[in-house]
Amino acid sequence: MKTLARIGVMALALCASPHPGALYAIADALPQGPIVGDQDLSPFYRWTGALPEKPGLVLREEGIPDQPEIVAAATARRILYTSTDARWRSGIIPVSGTLYLPKRAAPQDGWPLVAWAHGTLGGSDRCAPSWSRHRPRDGEYINNWLEQGFAVVATDYQGLGGPGPHPYLNWGAEGRSVLDAARAALGHSNGQIANTIIITGQSQGSGASLGATRLAPSYAPELNIKASIATGIISAFPPADKKPSSEQSFARSVPPQLTILMMIGGALGDDAIKPDDLVTEVGKPMLQAAREGCNAELAQVVRSNGLTLANSLKDPEIADRLSAVIDMSPVRMPVPVFLATGLADKSIHPQRQYAAVAALCAAGSHAVWKTYAGVSHNGTVHAAYPDELAFVQAALAGNPMQSNCAAIADPGLPGDPLPGFKFND
Numbered sequence: 001m002k003t004l005a006r007i008g009v010m011a012l013a014l015c016a017s018p019h020p021g022a023l024y025a026i027a028d029a030l031p032q033g034p035i036v037g038d039q040d041l042s043p044f045y046r047w048t049g050a051l052p053e054k055p056g057l058v059l060r061e062e063g064i065p066d067q068p069e070i071v072a073a074a075t076a077r078r079i080l081y082t083s084t085d086a087r088w089r090s091g092i093i094p095v096s097g098t099l100y101l102p103k104r105a106a107p108q109d110g111w112p113l114v115a116w117a118h119g120t121l122g123g124s125d126r127c128a129p130s131w132s133r134h135r136p137r138d139g140e141y142i143n144n145w146l147e148q149g150f151a152v153v154a155t156d157y158q159g160l161g162g163p164g165p166h167p168y169l170n171w172g173a174e175g176r177s178v179l180d181a182a183r184a185a186l187g188h189s190n191g192q193i194a195n196t197i198i199i200t201g202q203s204q205g206s207g208a209s210l211g212a213t214r215l216a217p218s219y220a221p222e223l224n225i226k227a228s229i230a231t232g233i234i235s236a237f238p239p240a241d242k243k244p245s246s247e248q249s250f251a252r253s254v255p256p257q258l259t260i261l262m263m264i265g266g267a268l269g270d271d272a273i274k275p276d277d278l279v280t281e282v283g284k285p286m287l288q289a290a291r292e293g294c295n296a297e298l299a300q301v302v303r304s305n306g307l308t309l310a311n312s313l314k315d316p317e318i319a320d321r322l323s324a325v326i327d328m329s330p331v332r333m334p335v336p337v338f339l340a341t342g343l344a345d346k347s348i349h350p351q352r353q354y355a356a357v358a359a360l361c362a363a364g365s366h367a368v369w370k371t372y373a374g375v376s377h378n379g380t381v382h383a384a385y386p387d388e389l390a391f392v393q394a395a396l397a398g399n400p401m402q403s404n405c406a407a408i409a410d411p412g413l414p415g416d417p418l419p420g421f422k423f424n425d
Helices: 136-147 171-187 204-219 256-264 284-292 295-305 318-326 350-362 385-396
Strands: 058-063 073-085 091-102 111-117 151-155 193-202 225-231 337-342 367-372
Touching (some): 073 171, 091 136, 091 171, 111 136, 136 151, 136 385, 151 171, 171 193, 204 225, 225 385, 256 284, 256 318, 337 350
Parallel strands (some): 225 337, 337 367
Antiparallel strands (some): 073 091, 091 151
């Protein structure tokens, strides 16, 4: 592949790092090294040549081991592609992900493409799904789309696998990772993939999906996006949200480990005090686990140490500043949007998700919101899939499902999960 040499920056070299213990030497603006979760996974993730100036180009690819949940893929590849660093403005960076092609024969104009945005996995490089495999819930979800004749590209997001911090919940950064993964898949498919794109994401990925959707007309106008899906909705639209004024900020309403991930991911801004100086002695094991481990390790550290925001941060009010990273201004989405909420979701309460849906509707978006009684945060991924498929098929047929904005209502407090749904923990 022909590349354009960048001038003066962007060479990745293990021996030339400007930071002690760092694994990279990329643009100076990008924080690097173990302190932000960088790990030496394999040579595949370490791009040592000049980088193209253009985002959305495949740098390299390789096969990946079979995953038990993904049986409908004829081809499964790990990819490294170019994207734009929207958080630290360091220019073009390498981002990793996975690409799957279905077993069924490609249509004459190619398979439509699903661009998948995953939920919270952690902040260190080894949490990247292209390295550690997709969690079983997500693997089955990807397989569902493959069985229906869609190609699937799944970004790891900036900083998971690739250089620098993972800008956790920063929808501008994550949205670009999603869009550039779609560009990379299209450009590398030799016509097997059609420029007919569905964007979908869960939880953290719901913000990435909505972010990619709203960014696409300006950032990637050549992509023919037909519909967007967001489940377990994490985004907030403060000027239009219909939430009680007494409701806690997002960062105060979630487990403390997510607050730490936001801190490491740059949510406090360029001039913020480093996380090491913001956590208490009690909270330092959680900070170390966030830099070195993934969700399971983080959750174990929180449980075994009895950690909360109150005992982990020197000033728990710092969490209120972190919450701004998920905020969007209310705008009309450029394509029909499907939104789904489990009414037993105790991770992101249904009322909070309703507020986001109401804001999108008020902005004039063509939105369809479905709720599922007895379904948890995790369970929403599969509970909603049949409705998602119907929504997508209607959009592809040029007859979008009718918006139900006029009928939405506050769902109240979350109920309890019920049996009979996949991954409904």
